[in-house]
Amino acid sequence: MSALALPSPREEAWRWSALAALPALAEATPRADALPVAPAFGGPHLTFIDGVYRPERSNPGPVAVGAVDAASAHPLARLATAPGWTLALGDDHAAGLVEIIHVSTGGANHVPARIALAAGAQARIVETFVGDGWANRLTAIALGKGARLMRALRLTQASGFTSLRDEAEIGEGASLVTVALGAGGAGSRIDAALTLTGTAAYAEMGGALLARGEQRHEAAVVVRHEAEKGVSRQIWRAVADDTASASLAARVEVAEGAQKTDGEQSLRGLLLKRAATVNLKPELEIFADDVKCAHGATVGELDAQALFYLASRGVPPAAARALLTHAFVADALDRIGEEAVRDAFIADADAWLEAH
Amino acid sequence: MLKINNLHATVADKPILKGLTLTLNPGEIHAVMGPNGAGKSTLSYVLGGRPGYEVTDGTATLDGQDLLALAPHERAALGLFLGFQYPVEIPGVSNVQFLREALNAQRKARGEAALSAGDFLRVARTQAGAMGVDMDMLKRPVNVGFSGGEKKRNEMVQMGIIDPKLAILDETDSGLDIDALRVVGDGINRIMRKPDKAVLLITHYQRLLDYVKPDFVHVLADGRIVRSGGAELALELEREGYGALAA
Ligand SMILES: Nc1ncnc2c1ncn2[C@@H]1O[C@H](COP(=O)(O)OP(=O)(O)OP(=O)(O)O)[C@@H](O)[C@H]1O
Ligand SMILES: [Mg+2]
Numbered sequence: 366m367s368a369l370a371l372p373s374p375r376e377e378a379w380r381w382s383a384l385a386a387l388p389a390l391a392e393a394t395p396r397a398d399a400l401p402v403a404p405a406f407g408g409p410h411l412t413f414i415d416g417v418y419r420p421e422r423s424n425p426g427p428v429a430v431g432a433v434d435a436a437s438a439h440p441l442a443r444l445a446t447a448p449g450w451t452l453a454l455g456d457d458h459a460a461g462l463v464e465i466i467h468v469s470t471g472g473a474n475h476v477p478a479r480i481a482l483a484a485g486a487q488a489r490i491v492e493t494f495v496g497d498g499w500a501n502r503l504t505a506i507a508l509g510k511g512a513r514l515m516r517a518l519r520l521t522q523a524s525g526f527t528s529l530r531d532e533a534e535i536g537e538g539a540s541l542v543t544v545a546l547g548a549g550g551a552g553s554r555i556d557a558a559l560t561l562t563g564t565a566a567y568a569e570m571g572g573a574l575l576a577r578g579e580q581r582h583e584a585a586v587v588v589r590h591e592a593e594k595g596v597s598r599q600i601w602r603a604v605a606d607d608t609a610s611a612s613l614a615a616r617v618e619v620a621e622g623a624q625k626t627d628g629e630q631s632l633r634g635l636l637l638k639r640a641a642t643v644n645l646k647p648e649l650e651i652f653a654d655d656v657k658c659a660h661g662a663t664v665g666e667l668d669a670q671a672l673f674y675l676a677s678r679g680v681p682p683a684a685a686r687a688l689l690t691h692a693f694v695a696d697a698l699d700r701i702g703e704e705a706v707r708d709a710f711i712a713d714a715d716a717w718l719e720a721h
Numbered sequence: 722m723l724k725i726n727n728l729h730a731t732v733a734d735k736p737i738l739k740g741l742t743l744t745l746n747p748g749e750i751h752a753v754m755g756p757n758g759a760g761k762s763t764l765s766y767v768l769g770g771r772p773g774y775e776v777t778d779g780t781a782t783l784d785g786q787d788l789l790a791l792a793p794h795e796r797a798a799l800g801l802f803l804g805f806q807y808p809v810e811i812p813g814v815s816n817v818q819f820l821r822e823a824l825n826a827q828r829k830a831r832g833e834a835a836l837s838a839g840d841f842l843r844v845a846r847t848q849a850g851a852m853g854v855d856m857d858m859l860k861r862p863v864n865v866g867f868s869g870g871e872k873k874r875n876e877m878v879q880m881g882i883i884d885p886k887l888a889i890l891d892e893t894d895s896g897l898d899i900d901a902l903r904v905v906g907d908g909i910n911r912i913m914r915k916p917d918k919a920v921l922l923i924t925h926y927q928r929l930l931d932y933v934k935p936d937f938v939h940v941l942a943d944g945r946i947v948r949s950g951g952a953e954l955a956l957e958l959e960r961e962g963y964g965a966l967a968a
Contacts (some may be wrong), residue, residue, distance in 0.1 A: 634931075662835035674809040678823035678879065679830070688822065692813025692862075720869050 372440045381644050383552040383581035385528060387473070390499040395472035402466050402495055405709055410464040415498070416447060416474025417690035427460045433477040435505035435532075439556070441531035442503035445477040445657035453479070454486035456509075462489045462703060466717050469498035469690055477503045477566075482539075489515045493548070497525035506533035506541065508564065513540045517573070518697035518720050521549035521713055522580075530556045531570075536719060537563025537592070542703045545572035546710050547582045547611075548717045557582040559594035571600035571631075573694040574715050576609035576641075583612035583644075588655075590623040597610050599630045602697045604690060606642035612644035617652040617658055626656040637686065687718040722747050722919045723768075723887055728779035729944075730767045737763045739944035741780070745887070745919040752930055752955060755941035756963050761923045764804050764941070765889045769803045769944045770796055783887060797823070798830035800886030802879075804893045806923075808872040811863035816875065817845055819863060820882055827883065848881030851911065853904055869896030877908045888913050889921045894929035904931025925958045 372379040395415040401422065404410035412419045418430045419612045435447040454460060467476070482488055486509065494500050500522070505628050508514055520527045525599035535541050541556025547553050559568045574582040588597040603611035617628040634643030645662040667689050675685040694714055730738040737760045745751055747944040752770065755761055767774045768781060770793035781788045783799055791799065793880070811819070824836040849859050852874050857930070864872050873893050880888055897905055906929055911919045914933075922933060930938075938954040939946045942963065948954070 442831045521761045531955050668809075668811075669772065671811045671814075673769075673793060674805070674811065674822070675819060676793035677769050677771075677797060677805075678820070678883065679794050679827035680819065680823045681794045681826055682792070684822055684826065685794075688819060689811070692811070695813055 367435045370440070378585060378614070379612065380687050381581070381583050381614075382554055386551060387499055387698070390471075390525060391473045392504045393472045393498070395474070395498060396462065396470040399468045399496065400472050402468055402493070403716070404464050404466065406462050406464050406491060406705055408462045408464060409643065410448060410466065412466045412468065413476060414526045415469045415470055415472060415476075416476045416500075418448070418450070426463060428453065428463060433479050435477045435501050435503055436666070437505070437530060437532055439503070439530045439532075441501055441528045441554070442554075443510040444501055445475040445503035447475055447477070449477040450478045451481070452488060452490070453481040454483060454488060455484045457485040458483070458602065459487040460489070462491065462706070466681050467492065467497040467500050467502075469494075469496045469500045469522065471498040471525070473499040473501065475501040477505070479505045480514060481507045482509060482514055484509040485511045488514045489703060491517045491519070494527045499526045499528070501528045501538040502530065504529070504531045506531060508535045508539035508541055510536050511538045513537065514542070515702055516664040517542040517701050517703070517710060518543065518545040518555070519710060519713060520545065520547045520553050523549065524670065525550050525634070527553040528556070529554070531559065533557070533568070535559065535561050535563065535566040535568055538565050539563060539568040540704070541543070542553065542700070544557070546696065546698065547572065547574040547584065548713060550580070552581045553583070555586075557586045558588045558589070559595065560591060560598070562591050564592045565594040566592065567596045567617065569598040569600075569700065571598065571697050571700060573602045573697045573714060574611040575604045575694070575714065576611040577606035578609055579607070580609045580690045582610075583614070585614040585679060587616045587618065589618040589620065590622045590626040592623055592629065595623060596623045596627045597629070598699050599632070601632050601642050602694045603632070603634045603645070604694060605634070605643050608638075608640045610644065614646040614648070616648040618622065619653050619656050619658070620629040621628070621652040623653045626653065628656070628658040630660040630662075635690065636666050637690070679704070687692035687715070690718055692717060695719075723781070723921070724906050724920060727783045728767065728778055728781060729777045730763060731771060731775050731777055732763060736777075737944055738767065741941070741945050743939065743946055745921060747919060749931060749936045750920045750922060752924060752935035752938045753941050754938065754955065756926060756956055759941045760944045761941050764802055766922065768796075768802065768889060769793055773954055786967050794826065795830065798827045800834055800885055802885035802888045803809045803911060804876045804888060804890035806895070808864050808876055808889040811864045814863050814867050815861060816859045817842070818865050820845065824883060832925045842883055848878050851881060852878045852908055854878050870901050873897055874901060874905065877905055879914050881908065884912065886917065886920075887919050889923070891923045892922055894926060896913065898900065902928060905930060911934045927955050
């Protein structure tokens with residue numbers, strides 16, 4: 366295999382990335398010893414093992430499997446040229462909750478996907494990443510007038526790396542909400558470029574990154590407003606324990622003419638140990654004059670007064686830290702609209718908190 | 722029950738407690754009064770084990786066990802409860818959630834079985850009702866958006882649920898309206914006036930002591946107990962102030 370061309374940490378957009386393990390993973394052979402992962406939400410579901418669709422473990426419902434009409438120049442996502450999946454819904458069609466399970470057993474796998482919702486169509490998708498190895502994904506999203514897409518991404522690999530790249534075009538009055546939980550793998554990068562192309566479109570992307578040990582998790586999202594009256598929300602929480610690092614880069618671009626844009630970025634970091642690192646980088650680039658963009662970025666530690674208050678009532682230190690950390694990430698995960706999905710994500714976050 | 726002997730403590734290297742000695746026997750309620758800055762809250766924090774409060778000399782035992790050697794949550798499991806002068810707000814953590822966790826951690830430490838969610842809610846409802854606090858408030862995040870008086874009532878609801886052996890109540894009466902003062906006073910008597918329990922009541926005012934009759938009243942000034950007496954001492958202080966003590 367030819368040498369993998371990876372972005373350099375000297376490039377601004379990749380300065381916090383931990384890609385050093387990827388060349389070895391790209392050369393490795395998957396063990397193909399995947400344990401079956403049961404779907405959690407009872408609807409249509411697709412299982413990919415090491416990037417290969419497994420019909421015997423799937424019930425694809427409205428999703429088509431095969432070559433995908435998506436391509437990207439993104440340095441990682443451009444590798445995703447294998448067969449993948451497509452969810453295309455016609456005008457006013459609504460799909461039930463679709464679950465996609467990605468199991469990796471070592472090595473690297475690169476899978477593209479396309480979600481195209483015509484006017485008024487609605488879909489909800491949950492993706493779960495488990496196992497180890499490098500799971501690399503490109504998801505191209507096109508939302509027609511008034512379409513609504515809700516996505517939830519759960520990164521819970523035991524080791525290895527998960528890299529996700531979303532490229533979305535959001536049409537007039539359409540809504541895209543993506544909530545991610547980055548709590549697994551030695552490293553991860555959740556990367557997105559969301560463009561509001563139609564008037565009064567809505568884009569939301571956020572979630573929680575939980576990093577411990579030597580893990581390095583990051584999210585890098587660019588939201589671009591190209592039309593008037595767009596609303597965007599980026600609400601992220603980053604928790605870093607031990608010597609881990611969790612990094613958030615969130616950018617809002619408001620193009621000339623995108624008047625009455627309403628953008629908000631809320632980036633908050635929590636350091637559970639002094640040797641841990643949280644990087645926050647909120648960015649605004651505005652070429653229109655009538656816009657409202659709010660951004661906040663704060664990093665802190667657990668509140669010592671709250672810890673003592675809990676302890677004075679008998680809560681042991683580990684449980685007190687878990688309670689406060691849960692509270693810290695909950696408002697980001699609470700954005701998941703579907704109750705069963707929200708509960709599953711919060712349960713995963715709690716499992717992470719208790720696994721110490 | 723509680724034996725404090727020659728306790729010295731510093732905060733940020735500044736000596737605050739300077740040889741404080743005090744004994745509470747089972748069944749007793751002691752009031753501690755004293756000027757602002759005398760070290761009353763410091764005493765409660767030192768006994769609770771708050772980080773930053775360093776004991777430089779002396780001892781404190783609860784039922785013969787060395788309190789000062791234990792972590793704060795272990796002191797709670799031993800039966801110590803602190804009512805805070807300024808209860809802490811904890812966004813995102815509900816009262817019921819944390820209290821159930823607290824109570825069950827204490828029970829576990831004492832080798833008792835955990836309470837089920839249903840049993841816990843019954844206890845919580847009873848204690849909240851007795852304090853005139855509705856359950857909706859208990860489901861809200863700890864003390865967030867509570868008024869000053871509501872926070873103090875919430876401390877008493879927590880005390881009722883936890884049912885401690887020894888309560889140190891730091892100005893639980895401040896911020897309470899006239900009716901709430903009676904409710905809180907009745908609550909302290911109901912929960913804590915028992916032959917096997919004791920209370921250290923830190924207060925500036927006689928009002929609370931009309932409802933909760935102290936067996937002993939102490940004056941804490943400049944880090945020590947400078948005078949002790951019966952309930953009548955509080956009335957004398959109210960009449961004459963702390964200045965007369967110098968004489
Ligand atoms: N972190 C700190 N650093 C320095 N001094 C402190 C600190 N905390 C408390 N003190 C000082 O310790 C002294 C005792 O304070 P404490 O809160 O115990 O008084 P108190 O008797 O409870 O007063 P009040 O009646 O006003 O509640 C005060 O002089 C206070 O300023
Ligand atoms: Mg005080």
